[in-house]
């Protein structure tokens with residue numbers, strides 16, 4: 186089951202630099218765990234982690250709209 190990261194994804198869609206950083210850092214290790222999450226808390230998180238999922242979702246949100254978001258109705 187997918188975790189609900191839609192709120193974070195919408196936020197990241199408006200912050201490409203942060204999104205790219207997450208995509209760059211939260212990569213799979215050879216053992217299938219998240220490298221960034223594992224190094225931060227000493228525990229290993231199965232990859233893709235929540236942050237990775239949100240960043241990928243944000244990428245789809247941003248990419249599907251030519252870099253523009255529809256968070257405002259204007």
Ligand SMILES: [Zn+2]
Nearest residue numbers: 211219222234
């Ligand atoms: Zn992670």
